[in-house]
Amino acid sequence: MLDLSKYQSIGEALKDALDQFANEVCLIEADRDREKERLTYREFKARAHPLAKALQDAGFAAGDRTSIIMTNQSKWLISAYAIFFTGGTLVPLDYKLTPDEQWQLLKHSGASVLITEYPIWRQLSASAGRALAANVRTVLVTEAPPNADLAGARRWEEFRGADEPTFVPRKRKDTACIVYSSGTGGRPKGCMMTHENYLEQCVALTSIYPFWPGVRYLSILPTNHAIDFMVGFFGPFTCGAAVVHLRTLRPEYVREAFPKYKITYVSLVPLVLKNLQKGLQARFDALPPGKRKIFNALVAINKSLTKSRPRPGISRRLLKQVHEAFGGELRAIIVGGAFTEPQTLQFFYDLGIAVANGYGLTEAGTAITVNDLKPFRADTVGKPLPGMEVRIVNPAGDGVGEVFVRSKTVMSGYLNEPELTAETIVNGWLMTGDLGRIDQSGHLQLTGRKKNMIVTEEGKNIYPEDIETVFESLPVKEFCVFAANYIWPKRSMVGEKLVLVIHLEPGQQYSEELRRDINTRNNRLLNYKRIHGVVVLEEDFPRTASLKIKRNILAERLAKLDNATAILPL
């Protein structure tokens, strides 16, 4: 088991790992079918140290903040290591935010250095928001063309110090990263994550899903996202594993990467997982009847043999072709960022591909619960990780209440927001705002969020996410259930209703057939859980970089509609 107890900081743990695993491969970077870079830990160190030295030469000191806005690539991790080595605080930002949003967060974070890619800088430097963030004094830009106008930035590749940098120690309680969990809507929520948060989370996660030299993690989720930062950087690096970056996330190249690089783990969001499921299902459906029969029999045998625990060796032999498409070495698909439909989880598990679903939030230090597969449960988000105390506060008759968490992985607070911090962390307990229950076997079942729910006149609490599964595979582009009261607030606690918001496929009409389909599904629900109407939205649902639906933003957009006419009766 990984032991990081002797370390005080991320930088210290990584520094040792770079020496301990010097000859192991730590990074592979590919662009389409071309491998661009393959670095050992020794080579990684040789790339990072001159950058660290240059930062120190430029006056960068302990606690100074540097932001990274980059797509997933080797320079992201090299830069992050240089920042930690020099005692800095990292501010990872979402590269898919608009330039104005990025400047807003850069200002809020107080970052003095920004490291970004040239195409992103082109847009950032032209944005009016730049004037806001005068605190950003140094900008380093990667991969700028030879004659490019750098608009005051410096080339990352040329920002190199000549001598060895000096390692700057930090304490466990010092802030390692400022991670924005939200806040582009007006009140930035910058979670101050300590070195201890990451060290403890890393030990907890790797106790269930271990890394070791030879393991290859395919990094697709943005590295600024808490999940990828942990399982696509800090976790594998402290264990001597390798991270694979793809500069092009075209589905065909992602598919090719699995067998080409013998991927061990990958993290996906539910949308992508579901897309993968659809693709596989289509291939299974296309099998000739005879082969289909044999395939179904093999799946049935696999299901029976993996009932109590995964047996990768057996599954790989039974369903060879499926596993070979994933490279034959895949141990688990880590899924997070949003609620995953149990049917999707079960689909993969039945094929012998474990999906490590869990529950977490940035404020709690990535993951709170993870499915330990002992046995696999598609209907829950797993058990609390080691070191996580989870309790349900004010449970209703059905055991559902707000999920509170206490752990060494919980953030120290929101940057510059002492009141918000005090409202969120009470006596050491993080109030998640999520609702759930813990079953008899200790698994957490999530039922919804505190803010988006209804209470019926019969006193029944209904959570939209709880009933969304009934609309699974509805033939529309995307859908989401809301409490109408959450979208169009009214000062009343009676007569609350649920609405189904749908976004149709191109050229699709809200037909009588579709209305009937919705009605039929709705009628499967207990009467007090049924939706009362449909809202057709003619635009993409807003999503985060990790493709999670931004429910609050979506609700804001819906609020602009007149609810008297927008809600179509069933």
Added chain:
Amino acid sequence: MRTLEQTTQEVLDLAAKHFRLPAGSLAPADDFFKKLGIDSLQTLEMLSRIENHFGIELPDYEVQGVNDFQTLAERIQSRL
């Protein structure tokens, strides 16, 4: 060498074929996310088809933030 107009028309034809829409149903100014109702994954698949047709490579960053056929055609044209 194709003109920008020709490139744009070929992009529109390819997109219509890819999403099985009648020829001529798409216009250069159309927002393809809205018009086609596609998500980012489907956009990437469409781009692969376009790349194969023109024999070019469009880096992901070149198409990030692009949501209409006209701008997409301009990005392609600059690489022809």
